[in-house]
Amino acid sequence: MMKFTQSIRKLFANEDLNFLLTNRIPRHTATVWMGWFSKIEIPWVRDLSIYVWRIFTDVDLSEAKKQSFKSLHDCFVRELREGVRSIDPHESVVTSPSDGIVGECGSITNGQVFQAKGFPYKISELLGASVDPQSLEGGVYVTLRLTSAMYHRFHAPYQGKIDRVVYHSGDTWNVNPIALRRIEKLFCMNERAMISMRIGSAQHQIYLVPVAAILVASIRLHGLNILLNSRYRGDHNIECDLTCTKGQELGWFEHGSTIIVFAPRGFELAPGIKSGEHIKMGCSLLTLPD
Template identity: 60%
Template sequence: MMKIRRIFHKWMMQEDLNFLLTNRIPRITLTRFMGWWSQIRHPWVVKSSMAVWRLFSDLDLSEAKHTQFDSLHACFTRELKPGARVVNPDPALMTSPCDAIVGACGTITQGQVFQAKGFPYQLHTLLGTSERCQHWPAALEGGTYVTLRLTSSMYHRFHAPHDVQLQHVTYISGDTWNVNPVALARVQELFCKNERAVLHMQTQEGLPFLIVPVAAVLVASMRFHAVDVLLNLRYKGPNEMPCDAAYIKGQEMGWFEHGSTILVFVPQGFALADGIASGVRIQMGQALLERLG
C-alpha cells in the first residue's frame, strides 16, 4: 500500500496533471455526488471508500474518539479523543482554529492579500457585496492575515481562537475549485470564486476580526453550530444570518466535510506567532497570532 501511495503522490506531483484531474472536471456535479455518497450508511460502501481514501492519503485515526463509522461523512467529521489537542491559554495569543498547513500569510496592505506568491486578491472581492462586509477592508488595513489549508485526511472541525462572540454569518455561494497549492498558483482570485462563509467575530475585549471558511471540490458543505442550517451548494438562502453565540477559547464552532481552507484576518496590533510561516503544519489550539504591546 505504501508503494502504491508513493507512486500516486509522485504522479500527482506533476503540476499539469494534478491541476487537470482536480479542476478540469465537472466540479460541482462531483461535489454534489460526494455529498450524497458520503452519507450512505452501508458497511460495504464505508469500508471500500475508506480503503481507497487510505490508499491515497495519510489518514490516521489514532487520535479519533471512534474508529468505526457508519458512513464516510461520520469519518470526515470525526471528533478527537479528549485531550488530543491542547489549547494555549495565554490571553495574548490567538490560537489556530483548526489543524492545518499554513499557506500565504502576512500584512494586509491597501486591502490586498495573497493566496500564493504573485497571486493577490482584494478583501472586498473576497467578502462580496454584502452591506455587512463593506467596512471590513478599512477596519483590517495594516492587520495580519493567515491562510490555513486542511487536507482531506486531517481533523475537520474548527474551534474558537480566543474567547469570542460570533455576531453574524454572511454566506456566499460559489464554485468548488481545488484549493491545493497547484491551483492557488494558477487560478486568479481562487478564494473569491469558491463557496465561502464570512464569520463576523469579536473578542471579549471588543476587538473585531474575521474568519472565512472556504469550501472546495468534493467539500462545499459547512456546518456552524450557531446557524441551524447546513451550508452547501443546495442552500438557497438567506445569505445574511444574524447570531449571538459566545465561545470560550478552543470551543468547537463547526466543521467541514472532507477538507478545505480557513482564512483568518485580524486588525493592527497582532503579529504572526513564533514559528508561523508558509508550509508549517499546525494543530488546533497552538499559537497562531500574538497580540503586540
C-alpha cells in the same frame, strides 16, 4: 502495497495531471455526488471508500474519539479524543482554529493579500460589502490549508461572540497549492462563509473565512441549524449572538478545505508562523495588541 501506494501518490504529484483531474471535471456535479456517496452507510461501501481514501492520504485515525464509523462522511468529520489537542491558555494569544498547513500569511496592505506568490486579491472581494476593508488595513492574515487526511472541525480562536455569518455561494475549485498558483482570485470565486467575531475585553473584530472546495462544498456551523452549501436558499446575511470560549468547536467542513483568518492593526503573527509550517488546532497563531 506500499510500493503501489507510493506510485499512485507520485502520479498525482504531477502538477498538470493533478490540476486536470481535480479542476477540469464538472466540479459542482462531482461535489454533489460525493456529498451523497460519502453518507452511504452500507458496510462494504464504507470500508472500500475508507480503504481507497487511505491509499491517497496519510490519514491517522489514532486520535479519533471512535474507531468505528457509519460511513466515509462519518470518518471525515470525526471528533478527536479528549486531551489530544492543547489550547494555549495565554490571554495574549489567538489560537489556530484548525489543524492545517500555513499558506500565505503576513500584512494586509492597500486592502490586498495573497493566495500564492504573485497572485494577490482584494479582501473586499473575499469578505463582501458587509466589511469595511479599511478596518483591516495594516492588520494581518493567515491562510490555513486542511488536507483531506486532517481533522476537519474548526474551533473558536479566542473567547468572544460571533455576531454575524455571511454566506457567499460560488464555485468549487480545488484549493491546493497547484490551483492557487494557476487560478487568480480563486478564494474569491469559491463558496465560503464569513464569520464575524468580537473577541477580548477590547472587542477586537476578527474574521474567519472557511472556504469550500471541490468535493467539500458544505460547511456546518453550530448555533445555526442549517447546512451552508450550493443548495442553501435562505438568508445570506445571518445576524447572530453566539457566545463562545477559546477552543470551543464552531463547526466543520464536510470533507476539508481552507480557513483564512483576518485581524486588524495591532495583531501580529505568533513566532514560528510562516508559509509551509504545520500547525495544530489550539496552538498560538496570532498575538493580541498590547
